[in-house]
Amino acid sequence: MRLKSSKVNEFRLWGLVLMLAGMGFMIAGTAAIVFKFPGSGIITGIGLVLGLITMLGSMAIYFWAGMLSTSAVQLQCPECGELTKMLGKTDRCMYCKTILTLDPSQARNS
Known part of the structure; x- marks a missing residue:
């Protein structure tokens, strides 16, 4: 955070x-x-x-x-649905500030 x-x-x-x-x-x-x-x-x-x-x-x-x-890796934010760019293992959405990750060990279980 x-x-x-x-x-x-x-x-x-x-x-x-x-x-x-x-x-x-x-x-x-x-x-x-x-x-x-x-x-x-x-x-x-x-x-x-x-x-x-x-x-x-x-x-x-x-x-x-x-x-x-x-x-940067482009991906679609799961919260707002906007296309955003991600640097590193974790980053935030450019639009809604949701924490994003591509690393399964860093992901939170919902």
């Missing part, structure tokens, strides 16, 4: 968080010039470089999640 959504969606969430953080760094760096802070050139440079690094990290995570998604 440590995950609340599917593994692919967790990777996408972290990619989104990094992208928004990168945009925030870039906006904060640009705001230093707009509001004429002392040393605004240095603050802007640092903000833009940090923003670029986090945006590149976001791009790498999205690329990795996409590559994992192409090789």
Whole structure:
């Protein structure tokens, strides 16, 4: 019960968080010039470089999640009937968050 959504969606969430953080760094760096802070050139440079690094990290995570998604096992969720992707031995449905497994030793007896 440590995950609340599917593994692919967790990777996408972290990619989104990094992208928004990168945009925030870039906006904060640009705001230093707009509001004429002392040393605004240095603050802007640092903000833009940090923003670029986090945006590149976001791009790498999205690329990795996409590559994992192409090789993921597709199966139909027994609860909601939607076609979902599964990474590893256990995962959650992308739609209804039901725990799924292909390993009989991991399955719960109903």
